[in-house]
Amino acid sequence: MTRTRGLRRHARRMRRAGLQPMIVINSDDQLPDVIAVVLGRALWRYRSELAPFTLALILLITAVTLHVTHPGWWVAILIGTALSAWLLALAGHRVGLTLRAERLYAATVAFAAGGWLAAATALGVLYRPLPQLLFFATFVLGIPWWLHRRRRARVRVERQLAAWPDISQAIGLTGSRVQSAIVDLWGWRARVALARGQTIQDVTAKIPALESALGTYRGAVRVYPTTDDRANRCELRVLDIDPHADAIPWPGPSVTTITEPLDLGPFEDAAPAHVLILRRHLLIGGATGSGKSGGINVLIGNLSACRDVVIWAVDLKRGMELRPWASCIDRLATTPEQARALLRDAVAILEARADHLAATGRRVWEPSPKMPALIIIIDEYAELSDEAPEATGYTDSIARRGRAVAVQLIAATQRPTQKAMGKGAVRSQMDVRIAFRVRERRDVDLILGQGMLNAGWQAHSLDAPGKFLLSAPEHDVPRRARAFLLTDDMVRETANRHALSRPQLDEISRRAVEEAATLAATAHATENPREPEPATAQPEPKETPEATLWAMLKAAPPEGIPVPHLMNATGKSRRWVYYQLNGHATAGRAVQISRGRWRASDHTDHSP
Known part of the structure; x- marks a missing residue:
C-alpha cells in the first residue's frame, strides 16, 4: 500500500512537470501494485460508463446483507421505493x-432497483429468477444511460478538465484551477x-490558445466575468455547436406595451435578449451587411404591437429601408426638409409635455393608449448630420430632455463618431447600445463606450449577420446574441395586421404639432412670398x-400641413x-407628405 501511494505521488509530480508518467517495474513484487494502480485508474476514468454495473453490485451486496440481518425490512424498502420514484x-427538476424523459427514466430505475432489493431482502439473492432479472435489467436500463448525450458530454468535459493543469501551463496560465463545471x-x-496576479484580461488574450488546447472549433471559447465580479475569477464558456449558425425566424411580437422588455433574439445559452427601452435612448452600430436593418425590423415589429407607442421615423435613403412599415409609422421623413420638420415637431411635443407635467405636479409621462410614448427611429444617423446638420440640434435636445416625457430616440x-453624431450630447445619452459586427477593433469603443473592447466586448469577432452584443443597465456582461430574422413577407403581414390598431398622438402633443406647423407656415410665407398668378389664370374664389x-x-411648407x-x-x-384632398391628389394637384400632412404638388401650375 505504501508503494502504491508512492507511485501515485510520483505520477502527480511528473504531470506537474509537464511529463507523461511512465511506470517502471523493477521486480516481481511490484507487479501487483502496478496492476492495482492501472486497474484503479481505469475504473476511475470509466466510472460513468460503469455506473449501471456499480449500481447492480451495490444492490447485490446490500440485498445479501439485509437478507441475513433484517429480512423483514422488505416492506419499508418497497414503500420507500414507491415514494422515491x-x-x-x-x-426531479x-x-x-430538467427534461421529462430524464425524470421518467430516473423514476423507472429507482422503482426497478428498489423493487428488486425488496424482493431479494425477503427471498434471498439466489431465489429464481432474481439473479436473471438483475442481470437483464442492468443491461436494458443501462442502454439509455450509455446513450444519453448530456452524460457523454459531461464525461468528455470532466476528462478535459482533468487535464487543466497541463493546459493552463501550456497556455501561460499556470496556477489557475477549475472550481466547477x-x-x-x-x-x-x-x-x-x-x-495571484492573473486577471480576466489575461484569459481573454489566451482565447486562441485555449481553443487549440481544448480541441474546439475556432471561435468556440468565450470568457466572461463572474456574477460576483471578483478580479481573480472568470467564467469559461465552451460551445460544442454554434446555436447561432443559422438564421432564427421571428416568432412574432414579444410585447404589447412599451413598459415590458422586448425580445431581440436569443443569447448563446438560449436565454432571450430582453431589454427595456422605456425612457431610454438606443444606439445601434455595425458595419454594412452586419444586420442593423434586421435589428431595426425586430424593434419596429415589437413596437407595432404596442398600443401605447407612436412611431416616427427618418430614413434619408428615400424610405428604402423603413417604407415597408409605413402603415404602422405615424410619420415618415424621407428628405432632409421632412426630417428637420419632424424633429422640430418632436421638440415641440417634448416641451408641451414637460409643461403639462409641471402643471399637474408629475415628474414622468406614463405611456397609455390615450397618452402614448413617442419613439423616433433614425436610420443612418450620419446621413442626417451631413444633409441636415441643423436638425442635430433637435436630436441633441431630445436626447437630453426626452426621457421623462417619453420622447425617445433610436x-x-x-x-458613431463624434462627427457622425454631431457636436451635441446624443451619443453620450444613449442608455442602450447594440453592436453588430464591426470591421475595426477601435469601432467597438465607438459604439459601446470607451474601454469596452479591453473588457471583453469583441464585436469585431462576430462572424455572421445578425449577431450582436447588447450593452444595457441590465446587460453588463458581453454575451453574444442573434437578432431574429424578419422576411419581407413577415414585415408586410405584421404591418398590415397592426396598421388599424395603431394609436394616435394625445391631444397635448397634437396641439403642439399644429402650433409648430402654424408658426413654420407663417415664417415660410413671410420669408418666401409667392409670385402673383399670371393674368391668364382663373381667379380663385376667396370665401368658399x-x-x-x-x-x-x-x-404649406415643404413638410406639409x-x-x-x-x-x-x-x-x-x-x-x-x-x-x-383625395380629389386634388387624383388630379395631381396635391400630395401627401406623411401620415396626416398634405401640401400642393410641386409640379402643378393649375388651380382646381
Whole structure:
C-alpha cells in the first residue's frame, strides 16, 4: 500500500512537470501494485460508463446483507421505493433532471432497483429468477444511460478538465484551477479561479490558445466575468455547436406595451435578449451587411404591437429601408426638409409635455393608449448630420430632455463618431447600445463606450449577420446574441395586421404639432412670398371652403400641413377634408407628405 501511494505521488509530480508518467517495474513484487494502480485508474476514468454495473453490485451486496440481518425490512424498502420514484417523476427538476424523459427514466430505475432489493431482502439473492432479472435489467436500463448525450458530454468535459493543469501551463496560465463545471444544451461552462496576479484580461488574450488546447472549433471559447465580479475569477464558456449558425425566424411580437422588455433574439445559452427601452435612448452600430436593418425590423415589429407607442421615423435613403412599415409609422421623413420638420415637431411635443407635467405636479409621462410614448427611429444617423446638420440640434435636445416625457430616440449608424453624431450630447445619452459586427477593433469603443473592447466586448469577432452584443443597465456582461430574422413577407403581414390598431398622438402633443406647423407656415410665407398668378389664370374664389383649402395647400411648407389645421380653417369635417384632398391628389394637384400632412404638388401650375 505504501508503494502504491508512492507511485501515485510520483505520477502527480511528473504531470506537474509537464511529463507523461511512465511506470517502471523493477521486480516481481511490484507487479501487483502496478496492476492495482492501472486497474484503479481505469475504473476511475470509466466510472460513468460503469455506473449501471456499480449500481447492480451495490444492490447485490446490500440485498445479501439485509437478507441475513433484517429480512423483514422488505416492506419499508418497497414503500420507500414507491415514494422515491414518485418524487423523482414529479419533482426531479429540483435535482437537475430538467427534461421529462430524464425524470421518467430516473423514476423507472429507482422503482426497478428498489423493487428488486425488496424482493431479494425477503427471498434471498439466489431465489429464481432474481439473479436473471438483475442481470437483464442492468443491461436494458443501462442502454439509455450509455446513450444519453448530456452524460457523454459531461464525461468528455470532466476528462478535459482533468487535464487543466497541463493546459493552463501550456497556455501561460499556470496556477489557475477549475472550481466547477456545468454541461448545458450547447456546450459547457466552468468557473475558473486564477492564480495571484492573473486577471480576466489575461484569459481573454489566451482565447486562441485555449481553443487549440481544448480541441474546439475556432471561435468556440468565450470568457466572461463572474456574477460576483471578483478580479481573480472568470467564467469559461465552451460551445460544442454554434446555436447561432443559422438564421432564427421571428416568432412574432414579444410585447404589447412599451413598459415590458422586448425580445431581440436569443443569447448563446438560449436565454432571450430582453431589454427595456422605456425612457431610454438606443444606439445601434455595425458595419454594412452586419444586420442593423434586421435589428431595426425586430424593434419596429415589437413596437407595432404596442398600443401605447407612436412611431416616427427618418430614413434619408428615400424610405428604402423603413417604407415597408409605413402603415404602422405615424410619420415618415424621407428628405432632409421632412426630417428637420419632424424633429422640430418632436421638440415641440417634448416641451408641451414637460409643461403639462409641471402643471399637474408629475415628474414622468406614463405611456397609455390615450397618452402614448413617442419613439423616433433614425436610420443612418450620419446621413442626417451631413444633409441636415441643423436638425442635430433637435436630436441633441431630445436626447437630453426626452426621457421623462417619453420622447425617445433610436439611432442606427455604421460608425458613431463624434462627427457622425454631431457636436451635441446624443451619443453620450444613449442608455442602450447594440453592436453588430464591426470591421475595426477601435469601432467597438465607438459604439459601446470607451474601454469596452479591453473588457471583453469583441464585436469585431462576430462572424455572421445578425449577431450582436447588447450593452444595457441590465446587460453588463458581453454575451453574444442573434437578432431574429424578419422576411419581407413577415414585415408586410405584421404591418398590415397592426396598421388599424395603431394609436394616435394625445391631444397635448397634437396641439403642439399644429402650433409648430402654424408658426413654420407663417415664417415660410413671410420669408418666401409667392409670385402673383399670371393674368391668364382663373381667379380663385376667396370665401368658399374649397378655396380656403386650396390656398392653405399652396402655402404649406415643404413638410406639409396637418389635416386638423385644414379642418379648423375650413370649418368642415374630417371626412369632407379627406374627400377634397383625395380629389386634388387624383388630379395631381396635391400630395401627401406623411401620415396626416398634405401640401400642393410641386409640379402643378393649375388651380382646381
